[in-house]
Amino acid sequence: MKKVIDRRRKYWNEPTLGWWERFYLFEVLRGFSITGGVFLRNMKRWITGGKGALTAYYPEETRADYAAHNRGKHVLTQRPDGRPQCIACNLCATVCPARVIEIEAGFDPDDPAHPKYPKRFEIDYSRCIFCGFCVEVCPEDAIRMVRQVPGLPVPDRDHGMWLGREELLTWQPARDPAKPYPPKEGPK
Amino acid sequence: MTAIFINGQPVETGEHTTVLQAALANGFYIPHFCWHPALSIVGNCRVCVVEQEGRGVGIACNMPISDGMRVLTDSDPVRAQRKAMLQFILLNHPVDCGICDKAGECALQDYHYEYNGEPAISGDPKLPSTKFFPLSERILLDNERCILCSRCVRFTREISKSNVLGLEHRGDSMLVRPAEGRTLDDDPYSDNVVDICPVGALLSRSFLYQSRVWYLEPTPSVCPGCARGCTVQLWHRKAEWRVKGLDERHNTRIHRVTPLENPRVNGPWICNKGRDLPELLDRPRATQALQKGETVSLMQAIEAARGLLDQAGKRVALVSSWGSNEELRAFRNSLGDYFTSFVKPDHLPLEGEVVEDDLLIRADKNPNTRAGQDLLGAGVVQIPEDTDLILVWGEGTDFGTLPRGAKILFLGSWLLPENGHADVFIPISIQTERRGHYTNFEGVVSAFEPCQPRRDGVIDAETLFPLLSAPGGSASGGGAA
Numbered sequence: 287m288k289k290v291i292d293r294r295r296k297y298w299n300e301p302t303l304g305w306w307e308r309f310y311l312f313e314v315l316r317g318f319s320i321t322g323g324v325f326l327r328n329m330k331r332w333i334t335g336g337k338g339a340l341t342a343y344y345p346e347e348t349r350a351d352y353a354a355h356n357r358g359k360h361v362l363t364q365r366p367d368g369r370p371q372c373i374a375c376n377l378c379a380t381v382c383p384a385r386v387i388e389i390e391a392g393f394d395p396d397d398p399a400h401p402k403y404p405k406r407f408e409i410d411y412s413r414c415i416f417c418g419f420c421v422e423v424c425p426e427d428a429i430r431m432v433r434q435v436p437g438l439p440v441p442d443r444d445h446g447m448w449l450g451r452e453e454l455l456t457w458q459p460a461r462d463p464a465k466p467y468p469p470k471e472g473p474k
Numbered sequence: 475m476t477a478i479f480i481n482g483q484p485v486e487t488g489e490h491t492t493v494l495q496a497a498l499a500n501g502f503y504i505p506h507f508c509w510h511p512a513l514s515i516v517g518n519c520r521v522c523v524v525e526q527e528g529r530g531v532g533i534a535c536n537m538p539i540s541d542g543m544r545v546l547t548d549s550d551p552v553r554a555q556r557k558a559m560l561q562f563i564l565l566n567h568p569v570d571c572g573i574c575d576k577a578g579e580c581a582l583q584d585y586h587y588e589y590n591g592e593p594a595i596s597g598d599p600k601l602p603s604t605k606f607f608p609l610s611e612r613i614l615l616d617n618e619r620c621i622l623c624s625r626c627v628r629f630t631r632e633i634s635k636s637n638v639l640g641l642e643h644r645g646d647s648m649l650v651r652p653a654e655g656r657t658l659d660d661d662p663y664s665d666n667v668v669d670i671c672p673v674g675a676l677l678s679r680s681f682l683y684q685s686r687v688w689y690l691e692p693t694p695s696v697c698p699g700c701a702r703g704c705t706v707q708l709w710h711r712k713a714e715w716r717v718k719g720l721d722e723r724h725n726t727r728i729h730r731v732t733p734l735e736n737p738r739v740n741g742p743w744i745c746n747k748g749r750d751l752p753e754l755l756d757r758p759r760a761t762q763a764l765q766k767g768e769t770v771s772l773m774q775a776i777e778a779a780r781g782l783l784d785q786a787g788k789r790v791a792l793v794s795s796w797g798s799n800e801e802l803r804a805f806r807n808s809l810g811d812y813f814t815s816f817v818k819p820d821h822l823p824l825e826g827e828v829v830e831d832d833l834l835i836r837a838d839k840n841p842n843t844r845a846g847q848d849l850l851g852a853g854v855v856q857i858p859e860d861t862d863l864i865l866v867w868g869e870g871t872d873f874g875t876l877p878r879g880a881k882i883l884f885l886g887s888w889l890l891p892e893n894g895h896a897d898v899f900i901p902i903s904i905q906t907e908r909r910g911h912y913t914n915f916e917g918v919v920s921a922f923e924p925c926q927p928r929r930d931g932v933i934d935a936e937t938l939f940p941l942l943s944a945p946g947g948s949a950s951g952g953g954a955a
Binding site: 410 | 683684
């Protein structure tokens, strides 16, 4: 007699179907109603601007379930007047093990206290390893990493993974008791 | 010949007269700010202290050698005094290394790490001073960073002899300032003070915040600005620090030019024209071969040039005085028999430029006139009216002055209106794209190395000349010498 071997893998949660499930039609309708209910609820919340829609609108919306210690994106801190705190000293670019930071410095003779500033500040996220050395080395607390991921989807593939100065300066700080912002004025 | 003992080891002092010179020449390093081998001794920075056994400490730069003297360069009193001296020098120094262009090659930074390494003892606030005082169109002075070593002052007094800089006031309000009514613009050697400044007080405007120095590396080269042929270093970005997101030109650009010390030619100095070499080399390049203004491929242009060479009866060559020794020799070997050759000046003195002085600058503004004239004769340019073909190699020739009937074969590197007026134009490489040698007016030969990739579409003149005379055309009769 030919031995029939069922080679299908057995799963721990293999469904056991009763006659109601096997009848198929009512269960399918139940499935439709669950999907449709969630869809309609999300739709209503989205239309009315209510909170708690299950879909996060990436990349405009930050996901709520990032880990507390997630450091996914660099930001440049700003002086009270909105200019970057960065002095373009290139220490972050020098220490970076992946060499992804590139800074073009400019000279501002009108501000003798901060004559050097970054004209361009570029980070290549295709090579960044998120080690945080740049944050650690910065003498001005000008670069930090925050609980976000960069908005990388862009129409341009060639340069899409680079984040520039404008993007890095969009950070609108909320509250951080460990690192108050804007930083307190040091002794002159 | 006197023998002294440095750290217990006997040292032959040779022709040296001070302990500092003898120590440096024999491999004992003594830190120094104000002492410079080409300048007089002032002894005002006081960090070169050494201990003369049994006689206490003193400054090595001004300590004359006496036979059998015993000197210690790293004893406890020396270390203590050096440390105190560095604390004193840093009293009003802002320590803004993060935004200082000198950081990475700064003597104060190095000595601080090597010999002091401690935060300031003083709790007093640092005295503010002038930032970015314009000494000239080319140089800014940051008085906060200045440690008053007076090297720049002595340079303008003893080397360039312009006497522009001086020190005014006393104590911690002392400032380096130009003499009344004068600026460093009067000094054609002014940029040397940026190099000799041991800290970042004197800043070159053209290099200001362009790059951190550790991203750059020097390539030895020769300044083509005049017949002196000063050896220089061209600083360009290291390959491992290539930028990918910023402008690609940062990778190949020459960021700055510094002298390459060469006692037989220029000593440790170069003039400001040499510093402006990047501007000269950054001019728009010609990379397209042309035949009567029409674009053709490089090989077509070379074929056409050989055709011109074949047809012509009377040929004259205006040879570039910017060609290297190798190129000039290739020209003589391959084409010397076909042409009556004259070495022409590619560049004449510009308006307002110092034409000649008794330090470095020479009246002939071309690097290799001497080698060309040695090979091809020093005749004055004379083009007979019935010339059939004129080979113009290098810029600086007005085609309007050439005989009307003659065909023109033009070899040039720059995008000039003349290129289209030549019968055949072949783009050739520039100095930073090839290696070679120049012979200066005294006959000293200096080498230069390439530091930029050769542009697509251009050919080295050294490669081109044998191609022009290669067998195949009927002009092959004379052949290479």
